[in-house]
Amino acid sequence: MTTRIIVLDDDPTGSQTVHGCLLLTRWNVATLREALADASPLFFVLTNTRGMDAERAAAITREVCRNLKAALAGSDIQPVLVSRSDSTLRGHYPVETDVIAEELGPFDAHFLVPAFFEGGRTTRDSVHYLRVNGVDVPVHETEFAKDSVFGYQHSYLPDYVAEKTQGRIPASAVRRFTLEDIRAGVREQLLHLENNACCVVDAEVPDDLARFTQDVLAATRAGKRFLFRSAASLLTALAQLPPQPVAAEAMGQYTRKGRPGAVIVGSHVAKSSRQLALLLEAPGVAGVEVDVSRLPDAREMVLAEVLDAVERHFAAGKTAVVYTSRTERQFADQAARLAFGEAVSNLLMDVVCRLPEDLGFLISKGGITSNEVLSSGLALRSARVLGQVAAGVSVVRCPAEHPRFPELPVVIFPGNVGEDDTLALVYQRFAGLQDFGQQPV
Template sequence: MTSKPKIIVLDDDPTGSQTVHSCLLLTQWDVDTLRLGLQDESPIFFILTNTRALTPQQATDVTREVCHNLQQAIEAEQITDFLVVSRSDSTLRGHYPVETNVIAEEVGPFDAHFLVPAFFEGGRITRDSIHYLIVDGTPTPVHQTEFAKDSVFGYHHSYLPDYVEEKTQGNIPASQVERFLLADIRQGCLERLLQLSNNQCGVVDGEKQEDLNQFAADILNAASQGKRFLFRSAASILTALAALPPQPIAAEDMSEYVREGKPGAVIVGSHVKKTTEQLQCLLQEPGVVGIEVDVVHLLEDSQAQREALLDETLNRVHHVHAAGKTPVVYTSRQELQFPDIATRLKFGSAVSALLMDIVRGLPADIGFLISKGGITSNDVLSTGLALTSARLLGQILAGCSMVRTPADHPQFANLPVVLFPGNVGDAEGLATVYRRLSQTAG
């Protein structure tokens, strides 16, 4: 083993790999599959738990199962040096502290766990322990954005110590949270890191990638001296910890991966405002045809209506593909109201299941696939394409990963798949990715 620790990422949707490349994304977590990740040459690998789409109890159970198997895999591979990252949303939505608590119980103890939500590619920075989204060039405290009003993961604080106190229901008071400010990070904080113990909670600033690179260097130094750390973070700290060279093929040239230069398909599940703007821009592009799926019909829970909706959608998809164009399948955009969270999550599962049936029914010779939305992307990999693992090729746009299916995939061999999070990129983002992949499409 080298002295560099293996970075093990439990990702609550499949978009946390959005700043790295050439590593494995695992959609299953049996011991043998986890050993593949630990054996892989890349310093980092991702386990796609998709827990953000689950209830707190389901998220607890899945995380515990992953960690239980991970402990066995680590022992089997005799790995002593590792960091664990609970990768979640840069807008602070997710099951915190549920997941970090379970990880600490199963693969701890840890000397500290750090909240590092900065995600520079997506315009999220942390300054003076306050987390901001940059909206139209202006830093906006995250509690003032639509994300803080999320019906499942809402919160009231952008000041991270207060966020920790709120989410832990006072178990970790704000006054006990260690703050790593920009000034601390830039002058080096190794000495402080070496003194942390008993799973101390810390919150970490970051205005630019260099800040987290500096912090990561100190973390790795402390880890090499025996300190054990857990992270609850967005993607940018992963870039710093993995310290990878540039990706093999530049973002602008990724059409090289398109199969036979053929037109592709786009699946849009996310319905956040940014996705809707991006969808509208994409539908203006030459060579694309929009196909709306009216998901309101799924509220009636009628199998016959669902089958009719699926057949009609797939007929249109195949017709568009036969004409040499790219079908863009998207869910109807209106925000539906639900009596409770469980009903909302159940409806979301029904929508996703329909979309995955559409993925399975796509023409076998599509050139590429773009999946828009975090939960949608996870389901595309694990359910629609039924992958155990996929190799990450790199980023086709800041924050947008491209993976490729294995050569022995029974239906879509060597298919490039773009994992495009719901709330990443400017209004032209989706159109830009489409244009990059369609350079050679006839």
């Protein structure tokens, strides 16, 4: 029996710790069968549900699960299912794991594993932390907990579960796997889980998840069925991949013919804005601001102005940085916010569709933005991950037969990842410029 790690990713950034695997932007049965037959031990289905309301997210997740069940029928593949979401606890939990359990269960347990070491997210004593300026801060004290769609009040994961399930799963019912447990080995405990028990998992360093997943895979081989709600670091441990074949600092070799590129910045978190500011100071770039206050009324005029600016800068040998205005807008409700975000995204994708055909590289900043770049702007059915150009920042490449951008390298850069200079560093690597600073990779 063959094990396949199947990841339903609520935006396209979950591949930020792996390489060699497929990202699917379509999930019909035929495409899923192709991915199941691929040599890589894992693949991602990019559902983009973090950009949807809960009802639509549930419907999309259900559709993927039903098609996946059909694709698996008659095969000897044993799936390990992962609902990959945000390492700062934003997303449609428990909506997505509930639907997966209904369609592909029963499971003996589902695990929350939000640690993401590359982004400074760790969990100890069941409290989830984000490292800020060298200090571990409980995530409920960060800007991410104040998200207008996915906000929460607790960093202690059993309380987070109780909050998000509205008491359906009380904190007292959540099984805690602490660092002490994991480092001693939890195989026997895993074998006794049943009835989709809710479990939360500590992890402080990669070896913690390596040890945990060894026990998980042993329990899976013994017949246990588990579901995971995780950030990206768990996937590295589950897949047990070797080092990526092309080093991060050498990713610029994929730039097409040494040409300038384009950068699309949709993310509005504070870190993205700081990264954008430093990028705009880098040599060889030109900023193109999209004034979203003019949308939707002057949409076509805004689009024409942006495209004209991109063309002029590209002709002058510069990389155009297309970014949405940084002012924070207020909305009457969540639906209005999501609708406006979709309108802005659609405009950015019209820009991507019409970028110069001889573009050297493309950098997409923001999870939802990156999903739209792959699925809509570039109209990719699937793409293969080459690896990371910086910690937590993946590179994929358009297929050779792409009608407009054959073999174009595309950077998937999450909104809340990296240091302030990481976006500029990634640009410099693809532009063939000397690295600067002490940015770790």
